[in-house]
Amino acid sequence: MTTDQHGLAMSGASxxxxxxxxxxxxxxxxxxxEVxxxxxxxxxxxxxxxxxxxLAAYLDLxxxxxxxxxxARARFESFRRQADESSLLPRERAHVAAVRALLDGDLTTCGALLAEISVAHPRDALALAVGHQLDFFTGDARSLRDRIGGALTAWHEDDRHFGHxxxxxxxxxxxxxxxxxxxxVGLRAVELNPRDVWGIHAVVHTYEMQGRFGEGVRYLDARLDDWSTGTFFNVHTWWHYAxxxxxxxxxxxxxxxxxxVLAGGRTSMELLDAAALLWRLLLEGSGRHERWQALADAWPPLVAEPFYAFNDVHAVMSYVGAGRFEEAERLVASREAYTRESRPGVTNVAMTLRVGLPVCRALVAYGRGDFAAVVDLLHPIRHRVNELGGSHAQRDAVQKTLLEAALRDGRHELARTLVSERISVRPxxxxxxxxQAAVADGLGDRAAAAVARGxxxxxxxGA
Structure with a gap:
């Protein structure tokens, strides 16, 4: 019997x-x-x-x-056939159950099982890290906060990974x-470990959500060597910089x-960052260009089968941006068929049905200039877009699409409401x-528009 660096017993390891x-x-x-x-x-x-x-199964999933x-399924099932699960330690059996739930596509059950592990073993860094990512994938802000907060008092500042x-x-x-x-908290995390890219990322998100873009740029510039290379997260942090x-x-x-940095990506994470950036430019009137074509070329093998609606949305952005509407509509049709199949417990089914498909349809409608349809599709779901997963900053592309469609469709009162919400949070x-200036222009209030632009x-x- 051995123990890991945080004092937890493990079987079967030299x-x-x-x-x-x-x-x-x-x-x-x-x-x-290197993981x-x-x-x-x-x-x-x-x-x-x-x-x-x-660990290997979680990494693949x-x-x-x-x-x-x-x-992950092939390797983990081979392990289970050869293992005597009754001889595993209780924590190990609990992890096996969590992996099985994740293999079945049940992110919610896996997250709940990992939470139980964290209650019994709050120093299980793997359970905390994987659970944290699942909370991110499902857009569960409360669990993102409380899963880690509930374990913190079991850790100490001199622990190797307390900063993380x-x-x-x-x-x-x-x-x-x-x-x-x-x-x-984020600044303290980075003080303890300057190369904690997730801690840097947390600070960057905080500045983003408050509209403190000047401070955000200066913060990233000052720590460029700590986050810009050497991890599979540096591309995403560059996205925040953009x-x-x-x-x-x-x-x-x-x-x-x-x-x-973002062009030429191959993983879903890299491609969706590039799509999310270019889509924001498209909303502001940037014409279609070759950047979209490369993205549209890269997505098909990654979305050939349904797996994660958040990725589907960014693939559709790429197809629409490239003007390849037939590919976008084929993807939408395949997801419609997917949601009609019986897949009990698969988190992505509900995610696709409730949010993914309406967003994908709205993106296609936006590309075709049918702004009324965009508003009709997005306005009813705007308060549950978090179910799509990702962060507030990432999902803001959907909210910006709704706002821009409302402006272009002449729904000025709705646009005024949406902008008022945004200014009230990020003045x-x-x-x-x-x-706000665009809304005032639409309402014929030239003085208010000039004030807002000023x-x-x-x-x-000032920034």
């Missing part, structure tokens, strides 16, 4: 395998690609190591791609709207970031004031 497992957890919390090699090394040394197999899920827990907690606080506390540029009206800089956002200009200059 000392070397346990060391590889501990290092894999460290790599995972740093979002470094795969360390996980493989643990199993190469101890092929029957239960937590090694659990967290890709949000069907190919990763297939690989603070980074996760900061992100949960931000998604739950506790911006002052999120900034405080969002700050867009907020300040610097389209050229945003496109430079796209061309230097220092130039984007929001420019949309406010946006002042905010940009």
């Amino acid at each position: 000392g070397a395998a346990a060391r590889h497992y501990d290092q894999a957890i460290d790599e995972l919390l740093h979002f470094r690609a 795969d090699a360390e996980a493989a090394a643990a199993l190469a040394d101890s092929p029957g190591f239960p937590m090694g197999h659990v 967290l890709t949000t791609e069907a190919a990763g899920a297939r690989a 827990l603070l980074g996760m907690y900061a992100f949960g606080l931000e998604e739950a709207g506790h911006y002052d506390r999120s900034e405080q 969002l700050y540029a867009l907020e300040s009206g610097d389209t050229r800089r945003a496109l430079e970031v796209h061309d230097a 220092c956002s130039p984007f929001n004031w420019l949309k 406010k946006a200009t002042t905010l940009i200059a």
Whole structure:
């Protein structure tokens, strides 16, 4: 019997395998690609190591791609056939149950099982990290906050990964709207570990949600060496950098970031970041260009079968941006057929039916210029878009699509309401004031429009 670096017992692992497992957890919390090699090394040394197999399965499943899920299923079922599950430790059996739920597509049950593990074993870093990602995938802000918050008192500042827990907690606080506390906790996380990219990411989100784009750029610039290379999360952080540029009206800089970093992505995560950036530019009148074609070319193998509605939405953005409406409509039709099949317990079915399909249909309608249909599709679901997963910042592309469609369809009172909501939350956002100006123009109030534009200009200059 061995123990991991946080004092938890593990069966079936040699000392070397346990060391590889501990290092894999460290790599995972740093979002470094080396996690795969360390996980493989643990199993190469101890092929029957239960937590090694659990870790490997989670890594494949967290890709949000069907190919990763297939690989995980094949390997994990092979492990289960050879293992005597009755001899596993209770925590290991609980993880096996959580993996099985995730393999079945039941993100909700898996998240609940991991929460039970965290109650019994609050120092199980793997349960906390995977559960945190599942809360992110399902858009569950309360769990993003409380899953980590409920474990924090079992950790101490001198623990190797205490800072990483603070980074996760900061992100949960931000998604739950506790911006002052999120900034405080996130800054402390990065102080403890400057290369905690998730902690940096939490601070960046906090500034984004408050419209503090100037501070966000300066924060990222000051820590460029800590986040911009060496992880599979650096592309996403560059995406945030580009969002700050867009907020300040610097389209050229945003496109430079796209061309230097986001273009040429191959994973779903990389492609959706590029699509989300280009879609925001499309909403502001940017013409279709070759950047969209490359994205549209890359998506088909990743969305060939239903797996995660959040990815489907960004694939449809890419097809529409490239003017390839037939591909977009084929994807929508395939998801419509998918939701008619009996798939009890599969989280993605409800996600697709309740939010994914309406959003995808609205994106197609927007590309075709049917702005009335966009409003009719998106307005009824605007308060449950979180069910699609992702963060507030990512889902804002949907809210911006609704707002722009309302403006273009002449629904000025609705647009006024939507902009008022945005300004009330983020009064220092130039984007929001420019949309206020557009609303005032639509209502024929030239003086109010001039004041709003002046406010946006002042905010940009001040930042």
